[in-house]
Amino acid sequence: MNCLKNDIESIIEKIGNTPDKLIEILIEVQRQSEENYISKDALKIISKELKISLSKAYGVASFYSMLSTKKRGRYVIQICNSAPCYMNGGKQVKKYFEDILGITVGEMTDDGLFSLEFTGCIGTCDKAPAVKINDKVYGNLNKEKVEALVDSIRKEEEVCDFSF
Amino acid sequence: MDNVNITINGVAVSVKKGTTILEACKKININIPTLCYHPDQELKGNCRVCVVEVEGQPRLQPSCCTPVTQGMVIKTNSKRVREARKAIVELILAAHNCNCLTCIRNNNCELQNISRELGIDSVRFDNVEEILPLDNSNPSIVRDGSKCIKCGRCVEVCSKVQGVGAIYNINRSHDMRIAPAYEEGLNNVPCVYCGQCINVCPVGAIYEKNDINNVWKVLDDKSKHVVVQVAPAVRVSIGEEFGFDAGSIVTGKIVSLLKRIGFDRVFDTNFTADLTIIEEGNELLHRIKNGGKLPMMTSCSPGWIRYVEYFYPELLENVSTCKSPQQMFGALAKSYYAEKYKINPENIVVVSIMPCTAKKAECIRDEMNDSGYQDVDFVLTTRELVRMVHQSGININKIEEKDFDDPFGITTGAAAIFGATGGVMEAALRTVYEIVTGNELKNINLTTVRGIDGIKEAEIPVGDLNVKVAVANGLNNAKIILDMINEGKADYHFIEIMACPGGCIGGGGQPIPGNIEVKKQRMDGIYNVDKSKLIRKSHKNPAIIKLYEEYLGEPLGHKSHKLLHTHYAKRELYEV
Structure with a gap:
């Protein structure tokens, strides 16, 4: 807990403790969190330090699809469901991901590696259907590309995983 | 004082610069329906019920937050306006718990009044009312999300007038609702139970605990x-x-x-x-x-x-x-x-x-x-x-x-x-x-x-x-x-x-x-x-x-x- 408090306080110190810095702070706190989300304790500290009500801080954190108040996987797969992606087969892309990961949109895999969710337009309509995985965008997706994408992340993680 | 000359429903009116269309209409006894507007609060333009037609503008304008300009020609009672207002209220009703007879605000409800005034006799849209749990976690105030029309008046009074901020808009778009952080009960947040939210609620979404x-x-x-x-x-x-x-x-x-x-x-x-x-x-x-x-x-x-x-x-x-x-x-x-x-x-x-x-x-x-x-x-x-x-x-x-x-x-x-x-x-x-x-x-x-x-x-x-x-x-x-x-x-x-x-x-x-x-x-x-x-x-x-x-x-x-x-x-x- 203390560790969390210190981390957040130093983020706030760096960015500033005025209410207009809320979004920047939320983004950074989420980025530094291992589970890709803003925890309740973190939000309480932020609300206290910025002197804004917790309800308002939560209102902002729950408004933006890039922010999350629920635990997420290390890789957050955001499927664009704006019109151009939807028209170009976004619905199928969603199904490919659901099949290969064994979860539905809004869920996280048991190993905590992936979560699947929708997002609004990510600005790559020329590559529709597209998804965003953490900070990277992948476009022109089809079944093969989706499978390759998930495979490559899984392999990369196995290499890094020394826990056994 | 600078005045501007406008025309409302064919009647020439001269009003002070900065007057809103809603206020100008009130001056010549034209009643425009409102829901999110409250005389003691800031202008919001959330509900769109107060729309009017302004000549030369392709879209209908919300009268509560549109100031008049010189030469403006306004229609408050055209077919287009009547139909738009009806559609807006019908959309609200489609997502509203319409059990009026057992509602605490029966006969003192702004939504009920507007439905009657606009002559709404049916709702064309599917009912998408959300069954949300009643928050009666505390001794003073009950919140019923199924009645909430999301006008934002309670949020304003709680945050700005009282400086408390127990409730706020949470989530977005269709999922937006008004609630405390993490949708906790009011007993778990710093609500002071002043009840000012009740006084400004246009419907029966917030009321006192019944004793x-x-x-x-x-x-x-x-x-x-x-x-x-x-x-x-x-x-x-x-x-x-x-x-x-x-x-x-x-x-x-x-x-x-x-x-x-x-x-x-x-x-x-x-x-x-x-x-x-x-x-x-x-x-x-x-x-x-x-x-x-x-x-x-x-x-x-x-x-x-x-x-x-x-x-x-x-x-x-x-x-x-x-x-x-x-x-x-x-x-x-x-x-x-x-x-x-x-x-x-x-x-x-x-x-x-x-x-x-x-x-x-x-x-x-x-x-x-x-x-x-x-x-x-x-x-x-x-x-x-x-x-x-x-x-x-x-x-x-x-x-x-x-x-x-x-x-x-x-x-x-x-x-x-x-x-x-x-x-x-x-x-x-x-x-x-x-x-x-x-x-x-x-x-x-x-x-x-x-x-x-x-x-x-x-x-x-x-x-x-x-x-x-x-x-x-x-x-x-x-x-x-x-x-x-x-x-x-x-x-x-x-x-x-x-x-x-x-x-x-x-x-x-x-x-x-x-x-x-x-x-x-x-x-x-x-x-x-x-x-x-x-x-x-x-x-x-x-x-x-x-x-x-x-x-x-x-x-x-x-x-x-x-x-x-x-x-x-x-x-x-x-x-x-």
């Missing part, structure tokens, strides 16, 4: 001796619900109907308001003489008490230890009154009629048991009493007037003004002046502390001392003064704070609507009660003098301390 049935139950129980007290601000507002003008004084009628409803004794909270003045005035003098914590702040408003406990716990020692008049009454009813009339206090039930929702939470505070029992058992808001009157079938318009019962029936003008912002201050100064100087206060109307302004200041010479006072109503105004104290910039001796804008006359339990115009009329009513009283200073109240002689001894004495004073506790805002 009517608890009261009927004790009235039906013949082993119980049920006494009732009526707060100062109720007598000038309840008439509104029965066709009287706001500010009409219906005290005698209230007493009469409470007796007919079946209460054994009907008492006046004004009596313990007088008592509060004696105790609080003496406490102030004691603090000044003995170097006690100053400025001293009033403690009558339970919403304010919760606020200071949550947000400014470092200032709790500045708050007067006096209980509120409601709680002083309860403590005396189950001690002094019980002894005097030889009634077993175990069988006494104390009911309060209050303009307030926070009083419901105040009466169940752990420390409010100094009589040996829970001092006040049930609190009904002004609105709940109205419902009880309707249920009882009594015609208040025709009913005879009666006086309050002894020994808590004789009251002064000083007590009457407790119901308005500045009233407690004025009442206290009337008494403090005479105690300190021993001279009669000639001009007892301290008009500088009267009126609807958020913050008022005055300096009153009392003997050798210039007493500096401040008065705040609405918690965001209180916050300004509290910050000044913390920064060492406030050299006041005495500060009156009432949680609700306007004071208790604008309380969260008062008739709806209670906008600023209505509040001003209620305030006039309060000062008319004061003017009509023969005795207008608390320390001259013969019944109070008798109470000290017979029972309490002296102000701040041993018995007073046991029964009439209390303490407060820091509340954690957000535990991490």
Whole structure:
């Protein structure tokens, strides 16, 4: 807990403790969190330090699809469901991901590696259907590309995983 | 002054620059339906019900937040406008719990009125009403998300007027709703239970916790001796619900109907308001003489008490230890009154009629048991009493007037003004002046502390001392003064704070609507009660003098301390 408090306080110190810095702070706190989300304790500290009500801080954190108040996987797969992606087969892309990961949109895999969710337009309509995985965008997706994408992340993680 | 010339429905109108279309229409008696618009609030433009056609603009414009411009040609009643408004309201109704007959706001609902006015006879859209759990987690306020139309009025009053921020818009788009963080119950967030959100809600999405049935139950129980007290601000507002003008004084009628409803004794909270003045005035003098914590702040408003406990716990020692008049009454009813009339206090039930929702939470505070029992058992808001009157079938318009019962029936003008912002201050100064100087206060109307302004200041010479006072109503105004104290910039001796804008006359339990115009009329009513009283200073109240002689001894004495004073506790805002 203390560790969390210190981390957040130093983020706030760096960015500033005025209410207009809320979004920047939320983004950074989420980025530094291992589970890709803003925890309740973190939000309480932020609300206290910025002197804004917790309800308002939560209102902002729950408004933006890039922010999350629920635990997420290390890789957050955001499927664009704006019109151009939807028209170009976004619905199928969603199904490919659901099949290969064994979860539905809004869920996280048991190993905590992936979560699947929708997002609004990510600005790559020329590559529709597209998804965003953490900070990277992948476009022109089809079944093969989706499978390759998930495979490559899984392999990369196995290499890094020394826990056994 | 710059004027602009516009045309509304073919009629030429000249209005001040900056006027909105809605205001301009009002000027020529054109009514435009509104939902998110509230005369005391900022313009929102959320609901779109007020749209009108403006020549040359492709889209319909929301009239509440569109200022007029020179030469503007406006149509408020075209086919296009009528159809758009209908569609908008139908969309709201498709997501609304339309069980009007069992809704607390049946017959006093802005959505119901608009549906009728627009002639909506069916809803073309599928019902997408969300079944959300009712939040009745706390003793004061119930929230029903299925009725919420997301107008945002409650959020504004909670954040901006009260500076509390217990609720906010959460999530986005279709999933947006108004709730506390993490959709907790109001009991788990720093809600002060002031009920201002109820007063501005256009529909039945927020209302007070219903205690009517608890009261009927004790009235039906013949082993119980049920006494009732009526707060100062109720007598000038309840008439509104029965066709009287706001500010009409219906005290005698209230007493009469409470007796007919079946209460054994009907008492006046004004009596313990007088008592509060004696105790609080003496406490102030004691603090000044003995170097006690100053400025001293009033403690009558339970919403304010919760606020200071949550947000400014470092200032709790500045708050007067006096209980509120409601709680002083309860403590005396189950001690002094019980002894005097030889009634077993175990069988006494104390009911309060209050303009307030926070009083419901105040009466169940752990420390409010100094009589040996829970001092006040049930609190009904002004609105709940109205419902009880309707249920009882009594015609208040025709009913005879009666006086309050002894020994808590004789009251002064000083007590009457407790119901308005500045009233407690004025009442206290009337008494403090005479105690300190021993001279009669000639001009007892301290008009500088009267009126609807958020913050008022005055300096009153009392003997050798210039007493500096401040008065705040609405918690965001209180916050300004509290910050000044913390920064060492406030050299006041005495500060009156009432949680609700306007004071208790604008309380969260008062008739709806209670906008600023209505509040001003209620305030006039309060000062008319004061003017009509023969005795207008608390320390001259013969019944109070008798109470000290017979029972309490002296102000701040041993018995007073046991029964009439209390303490407060820091509340954690957000535990991490």
